[in-house]
Amino acid sequence: MVSSLNDNAVIKQIDATHAPDHRLFDVKPLLQHVKAILLRGDSQAKMEDMIIDDDSTHMFKSLAYAIHKLSSELSGKCSGSEDEHAATLTIFIMLSSYKWDAKLVLALAAFAVNYGEFWLLIQSSTTNSFGIVKQYSISLKSRFDDHNKLMQTMFDVTDCIVDFKELPNHYITSAAYWTIRSVVACATQTVGRTGLGYEYVVHDIEVGSWFGAIELGSQAFRTITTLLNTSHTDNTKPLTALINVNNDPLPLVDHLNDDKKVSIEVLKGKIVLLFIADSAISLEELEILKEIFIETRKVEKQFEVVWLSIGDRLTELTGDKKIKYDRVVSLMPMYEVYDHSLLDPAVIRYFKEVWHFTKRSLLVALDDKGKKEEGKYVCLYGGDDIDWMEEFWTLARSVVEKANINFEMVYVEKSKSSKSVSKIVETIGEKKYGHCLRDQTSVKNFWLRLESMWYSRMQLGTTVETEIITKEIKTMLTFDNSDQQWVVIGNYGSTEMVKASSKTIIECFKSYEVWKEQVRIKGFTVAIEEHIKAHQRLGVFEQHCNRIILPRATWENPATMDCPECNRPMEKCIMFRCCTD
Numbered sequence: 001m002v003s004s005l006n007d008n009a010v011i012k013q014i015d016a017t018h019a020p021d022h023r024l025f026d027v028k029p030l031l032q033h034v035k036a037i038l039l040r041g042d043s044q045a046k047m048e049d050m051i052i053d054d055d056s057t058h059m060f061k062s063l064a065y066a067i068h069k070l071s072s073e074l075s076g077k078c079s080g081s082e083d084e085h086a087a088t089l090t091i092f093i094m095l096s097s098y099k100w101d102a103k104l105v106l107a108l109a110a111f112a113v114n115y116g117e118f119w120l121l122i123q124s125s126t127t128n129s130f131g132i133v134k135q136y137s138i139s140l141k142s143r144f145d146d147h148n149k150l151m152q153t154m155f156d157v158t159d160c161i162v163d164f165k166e167l168p169n170h171y172i173t174s175a176a177y178w179t180i181r182s183v184v185a186c187a188t189q190t191v192g193r194t195g196l197g198y199e200y201v202v203h204d205i206e207v208g209s210w211f212g213a214i215e216l217g218s219q220a221f222r223t224i225t226t227l228l229n230t231s232h233t234d235n236t237k238p239l240t241a242l243i244n245v246n247n248d249p250l251p252l253v254d255h256l257n258d259d260k261k262v263s264i265e266v267l268k269g270k271i272v273l274l275f276i277a278d279s280a281i282s283l284e285e286l287e288i289l290k291e292i293f294i295e296t297r298k299v300e301k302q303f304e305v306v307w308l309s310i311g312d313r314l315t316e317l318t319g320d321k322k323i324k325y326d327r328v329v330s331l332m333p334m335y336e337v338y339d340h341s342l343l344d345p346a347v348i349r350y351f352k353e354v355w356h357f358t359k360r361s362l363l364v365a366l367d368d369k370g371k372k373e374e375g376k377y378v379c380l381y382g383g384d385d386i387d388w389m390e391e392f393w394t395l396a397r398s399v400v401e402k403a404n405i406n407f408e409m410v411y412v413e414k415s416k417s418s419k420s421v422s423k424i425v426e427t428i429g430e431k432k433y434g435h436c437l438r439d440q441t442s443v444k445n446f447w448l449r450l451e452s453m454w455y456s457r458m459q460l461g462t463t464v465e466t467e468i469i470t471k472e473i474k475t476m477l478t479f480d481n482s483d484q485q486w487v488v489i490g491n492y493g494s495t496e497m498v499k500a501s502s503k504t505i506i507e508c509f510k511s512y513e514v515w516k517e518q519v520r521i522k523g524f525t526v527a528i529e530e531h532i533k534a535h536q537r538l539g540v541f542e543q544h545c546n547r548i549i550l551p552r553a554t555w556e557n558p559a560t561m562d563c564p565e566c567n568r569p570m571e572k573c574i575m576f577r578c579c580t581d
Contacts, residue, residue, distance in 0.1 A: 010085075014177050017092040020099045027105040027162060030063065034105065037112040038151050063106065070094060070110030074187040084188070088181040100172050101162040107180045108158065111187050151186065154179050220346035225354070231369065235272060238370030239264050242274075242308075244342045251342050252306065252335040259330060261338070269368050271303035275334065276351055277361040278310055283321075285361070286328050288449045293333045303365075305334035310348060310357070360469060376406040376491075377524055379434075382414060383485025386424055388502050392485070393433045395509040402512060403519050409434030415447035415480055450476050475499050491525055498529040508532055 073094060074087075095103040157179050161172060227241040243251050243264065250261040275289075293305055329336070337343065351357040355364055365373040377400075381392070393409075400407040411428055413421050413436075425436050437443050454473050479486040485502035500508065508515075508531055518527035 010177070011173050013089065014092055014173050017089070017096045018100075018173075019096045021097045023098070025062075025102070027102050030109055031105050031158065031162065034108045034112045035155060038108070038115060039148075039155065063109075066094075066106055067109045067113060070106060071113040074110055074184070075114055084181055084184050087184045088177065091180050091184070092177075100176050101158070104158045104161060104176060104179050107183045108154065111183045114187055150182055154182050220344060221349055224346055224350050228350075228370070228372065231371070233369070234268055235270070235366060235368055235370030236264055236268050238366065239267060239272065242343070242347050243337055244344055247342065248339070251337055251339070253338045254335055255330055255332045256334075262335070266335070267304055267306070271368055272366045272370075273303055273305045274364040274366065275305055275307045275361065276310065276355070276357050276364065277307065278359050281361060283325055283328060284452055286325075286332065288452065290328065290332050291445070291449075305332075307332070307334050307336040308343060308351075309337070309340050310343070310351070376408050377489060378491075379407065379409045379487060379489045380412050381409065381485070381487045382412045382479060383502065384414075384421055384424065385485055385502070386427065388485045388506075389424060389427070389433075391506060392487070392502075392509075393431070395506065399509050399512050402516065403524055405519075405524055411436045412446060413437065413443045415444060447480055450480075472497065472499075489525055489528065491523070496523065496525040496529075498525045498532070500528075500532060504532060507535075 070091065073090060091107055092103070095106060098106065157175050161175060224241050227238050232238060245251055245264060250263050252262050252264070252266070253259045254262050254266070351362070355362060367373055379396070383389070396407070396409065411424065411434065413425075428434060428436055437446060450473050454470070454477065476488070479488075479499075482501075486500070487502075487505045488497065488499050490497040508528060511531070515527050515531040518530065521527075522530070
């Protein structure tokens with residue numbers, strides 16, 4: 001037996017095999033089949049369901065080959081002289097392209113194949129000569145108590161990892177290693193080496209200890225969920241659930257007060273905007289956010305912004321870049337949790353699973369009682385056709401009323417506004433059709449920020465055409481340069497967004513009765529987007545002609561660019577322009 005997995009070399013060895021290819025599938029149905037075989041002993045019927053049933057799901061069929069290969073590997077390794085660690089490492093290498101939860105379920109499924117065959121052999125031993133040669137009998141079941149106890153612990157760990165995907169790497173690597181190593185131990189006994197009672201006890205202790213650690217994290221997640229969905233007299237309790245004050249009663253730094261360390265109490269009774277961001281947020285984005293927060297404070301002073309960084313940005317910055325970054329951060333009108341380790345893994349899991357945080361920065365508002373503000377749907381729209389506007393406003397009000405959603409509309413002028421815009425702004429005010437950006441400075445800043453974000457991504461060398469944020473920015477810039485009316489609808493606290501041109505959104509809203517059921521099932525923005533895409537494939541909605549004007553020096557601009565609407569390469573043109581407006 002190898003030394004304890006506390007040995008960093010072993011952890012690194014297992015981590016080195018982990019290279020998931022981002023395939024996503026729900027492993028729970030397969031896990032239920034495996035449990036039926038290994039825990040309830042329903043081997044014959046369930047094995048038939050899992051392996052040879054023609055009505056098996058597509059997922060089962062796609063995984064059948066991988067399970068078969070693993071099963072053969074287990075049979076071969078465990079009947080030979082190879083030690084457990086080497087056999088376990090081989091299994092990890094074979095499962096390198098799968099996520100941690102899938103690794104465990106597939107390894108257990110492979111063992112279930114062998115285990116089912118093993119018990120079928122025992123059950124036929126009284127009439128089958130091959131079974132007699134094997135000299136097994138049904139009385140062997142009484143000798144598998146340790147085996148069954150270990151399997152139950154293995155399933156406890158697997159259930160936790162399937163349900164609780166956001167864990168510290170050390171926990172998940174260790175738990176996965178001991179679970180799959182236990183599979184190897186069980187497989188070894190199944191193929192004939194039965195003198196492993198002590199080994200099972202040791203394996204059960206190891207797997208059980210990591211199950212305990214994972215279960216604590218799972219309990220922490222449930223506690224956070226309960227606290228954030230419970231009414232409180234003030235917001236301190238929910239905030240301390242998110243920010244660990246046990247290790248430091250002064251977890252925040254005040255960037256507007258010489259980075260002075262302060263307690264959660266400074267936020268008591270205030271609206272709190274949680275700015276949740278990946279450690280890789282760019283300097284340009286911070287500059288833009290700083291302007292937005294400063295501008296917002298002029299209107300509303302009874303709120304505070306708290307920056308929660310997912311990861312340690314300090315390890316990723318060096319030299320002049322770090323100095324410049326720190327200077328901008330020090331001027332941000334917000335508090336910041338100074339040490340990212342004060343965010344428990346269960347909190348990060350909550351951000352990702354409940355608030356849908358990904359790589360994109362997220363702003364979540366908590367009221368003065370610590371309750372998350374319910375997200376509004378926000379509709380940005382633009383253009384200068386007053387007749388289209390009137391039709392859009394009427395249809396939008398009707399659809400919003402039927403869908404029973406909280407919906408705000410904001411009119412955004414072009415960066416180069418036409419004279420007809422003043423009439424539109426006047427009509428919006430008179431008929432209370434939502435909001436407008438207040439003045440020309442606000443309008444210009446809106447488009448300049450988008451342009452700055454575009455160029456910052458170009459200079460950072462990111463994968464421009466595949467990055468989601470860049471694609472959204474590009475779409476907005478095409479709207480600014482078009483003669484069409486346009487609409488963008490998003491949901492506060494979500495990354496879901498739908499974009500459409502004038503005729504498309506009108507036709508979509510007119511056919512609300514067709515897609516209204518999907519609003520209840522999938523949400524408003526997803527329902528709209530799926531309806532539009534389905535009809536675009538059928539050629540129902542209008543053809544498009546998008547253009548984007550990049551006014552800066554040629555060397556800063558990309559050599560090629562795909563259309564944000566259909567993803568086909570756009571034609572590159574040279575334009576001469578004289579604008580006197």
